Amino acid sequence: MANEETGFAVVDVETTGFGKGDRVIEIGVVLLDHRLRIVDEYETLIDPERDLGPTHVHGITPKMISMAPSFSEVAPAIANRIGDRVTVAHNLIFDERMLGQEFGRLKAIFDPGVGICTLKLTKQKLPAACQMLGVEPPKHHRALADARASAGLLKALKPQCVWHPLKLGGVPGEISVRTHRRCADEGTLVLDRLLSRVIYTEGDTRLLQYMDLLDWVLDDLVLTTDEQQHLNFLAEELSLTAEEIASAHEQYFQAMVVGAKKDGVITSEENVALNFVAKALGIQSDRVPAVTEAQCDCGDIPHGASICFTGTFVDANGHKLSKAELEKIATDCGYSVVSSVTKSKCDFVVAVDPSSSSGKAKKAREFGKPVIASQQFLDQVQR
Missing domain, CATH: 3.40.50.10190 (BRCT domain)
Incomplete structure (x- = not known):
């Protein structure tokens, strides 16, 4: 039985398929403490560095992951959240297997422990299980939405069973706050997201907390007055100086540039996104990389090509x-x-x-x- 202070990591992944060669393309994580209170959420699209597989199922397109980090880039941040927590998922064996394969490619130690499978407990598909237990149903095949729904099932079920936390070791790289989501979740108030991150600060610096909120508010390429006020509020709460804020902005912008350049091409969409980020962060627009994508206006493919x-x-x-x-x-x-x-x-x-x-x-x-x-x-x- 896990220690009574052990927290839970509810996870959901979208993938290119189900085999050994398939990759994770989106992950959602909801962290709960030992009293089943949500203390943090994490989500990101992930560039699988291969074909995306059944786009018609998961709804993720190549354009959506063009600026997304690879699994190796986000692995330390994921490990920092799910390590030493009890893993929970709806169809746990699948999510554990896909994450195990990803960490295995990095030569990391991945011991899943004994987690909790809400599919086994409810014997229902996720939407039906949610309906049965009065939990808000998810927008299916969205990793964070499915993880939130599974977290709701965990709260409703309050299972009394034997579990052991997941153990991770030897994950290479430094923790990065860079993520890339499909869109900012309009159903979650910025202040709620801010508070969840202020509560969960294990191992994080003030700068990382500020950049984490930056990542949320800029991800839909809209910076509202309300979002700017919350950024200012967090900076004040963390006692960040003007120089530290400028440093955070610079690090965030550079991470975006790295993401845009990772395939060797700056598309027009990436250029527009980087210009928006630069303007929002007070960075000179001449530092935005120019479009390098060859605009294909080739018309019809010639006969015999x-x-x-x-x-x-x-x-x-x-x-x-x-x-x-x-x-x-x-x-x-x-x-x-x-x-x-x-x-x-x-x-x-x-x-x-x-x-x-x-x-x-x-x-x-x-x-x-x-x-x-x-x-x-x-x-x-x-x-």
Whole structure:
């Protein structure tokens, strides 16, 4: 039985799939103390550095993760939260396995201990379990929303069982506050988020607390008067000097720049986002990296061109087209299909989204090859 002072980490992950080679692309964590009081929340999209898998299921697109950190970048921050806590999840075996695989890739020690599975306890899918126990149902396939719902189930169930906290060791890197969410959660007041972070300050510095709130209020690229007031309030509560605030702003901006540059391309969307952040933080706009993305205005793919496909496409009707099906369509229309991206034998790469982080899309950008959307390709061949 865990120590009576042991807290809980309710987790949920969205992934590219279910196999050993699949990756975590979003994580949500809700931390509760031993009295089941929520003391912190954490969420971020994660760049899997490969194809995203079933986008039609999890709703995460390449553009959404274009500035997201890799798992290795956020691993220390995740470990700092879930380590030495009892893990809770709805279908615990899946979330533990996917997190174990990610930490295993980093050569870290991952001992899941004995956690609590709300799926086993309720024998119901998450929405049905929430309805049964009077818990606010989640917006499904959103990691933090699902974690919040599972936390609600934990509170309602108050299980009396044997558990042991998760143990993590040897996680490389320093704790970073950089995250990237789908959008700021309008259902959670900024003040509530602020207070939860002030309560949970184990191992955090004043600067990290301030940057953590920055991350929340800037993530939707809107800085309201209310949000600015809360930033000012936190800075005052932490007794931050003007120089320390400027330092926090500089670190945050640089983290954003690193995120934008990690694929070697600055897209127009990334440039707009960085300009907004720079303006909000009082940083000169001339420090924002210029757009380097080659704007693909190539029109139709020329007849006979060599095409390399990456990813699986789902059309507006929900019909799934595999890479093999796309390749057959291309061959039937007179195009040459190649299996890899090279300087001399590949003219175009067709991806679900031109912002794809797949290895083939990255190689295409490196060689200056156009990356076009699957839909553009289908529109052309179906005329």
